Amino acid sequence: MSFELSGEEFGVDIMQVSEIIPISKITRIPQAPECVKGLINLRGKIVVVIDLNRRLGFSPRESDSLSKIIIVKVKDTTIGMLVNSVNGILKLPLSSIESTPDMIKSKINSEYLTGVGKAGNRLLILLNLARVLGEEEVDELNQLSSSSSSSSSPSSPSSPSLSSSSSPSSSYSSSSPSSSFKESPEENT
Secondary structure, eight states: OEEEETTEEEEOOGGGEEEEEEOOOOBOOTTOOTTEEEEEEETTEEEEEEEHHHHTTOOOOOOOTTOEEEEEEETTEEEEEEESEEEEOOOOOGGGEEOOOHHHHTTSOGGGEEEEEEETTEEEEEEOGGGSSOHHHHHHHHHHHHHHHTSSSSOOTTGGGOOOOOOOSOTTOOSOGGGOOOOOOGGGO
């Protein structure tokens, strides 16, 4: 499946995607990291939505009629990923996928990348959506959506454990459990 972020075309394995939904009312979460857009109600289930532009270090973009939320399941947690638009589904033979060039790795955390795919005259930056969030981050988001669904307010007492950091360290290597949710490095814009 291909989608757009910040003027670039990205691709993900369709098997990582549960569904694609139009943008709906997103409830903001006070003091959440900038890449956490908020919460949505997906058929009675509270789902945290991540702004994939911000997560990958791109400038944020206002949502419009083309914006979509890609619903993925990471571990046992359902997460929404906000993208600028979804371009469609295409088949890429393995022979059309190459390793990620260093120039792209210098702009996007290489942990998130699976390669570059060629589809005719188009190049797609291939992401592994399950790696865009670290294990600790997924656990925190799971707690956030669980506590939000059991309270009347999205800002439950467990919400402040999420913290934003502009540290250029890897989003997978946090020694502090209270600050495991890291933004992508600011120089990645």
